[in-house]
Amino acid sequence: MTIEHHDLHHEFPEFKDSIHRLKVDNHHFARLFDEYHLATSEVERLEGLGVPVDDLSIEDMKKKRLKLKDELYAMLREHRVS
Template sequence: MTIEKHDLHHEFPEHHDTIHELKMNNAHFARLFDQYHEVDHEVHRIENGSENTSDAYLEDKKKLRLKLKDELYQMIKSQTGS
């Protein structure tokens, strides 16, 4: 089974420069970015079998990852004006 990459650069490759700029210049974006990647890595560890947890816990983490991604994407869109 191949685990899909969910890091922001894979999710939004067309916004690579904007993501980098926001990480460097926007503390709130940088904090959310770091939190997103921590949650994403945890989900990967669980999906790969490196960590055992309940299905409900995994679902909660996936929902949190999606919420953070949506929030980050809104910030990217407002930065690019699209």
């Protein structure tokens, strides 16, 4: 099974500089970034290993990751406009 990577640099390559700048300058962004990458790593690990996880659990993890991604994207867009 091929695992699709969902790290922010793959998801939003156009925001490479903003991602770096916000990680350094914005504590809230850095915390959300870390949470997002932990969630992404866990989902990818479970999917890659074929670890038996019930559908509801994996869906909850993916929903959490998506919520974090939406928050991060909003911050990136705002930063780019500023």
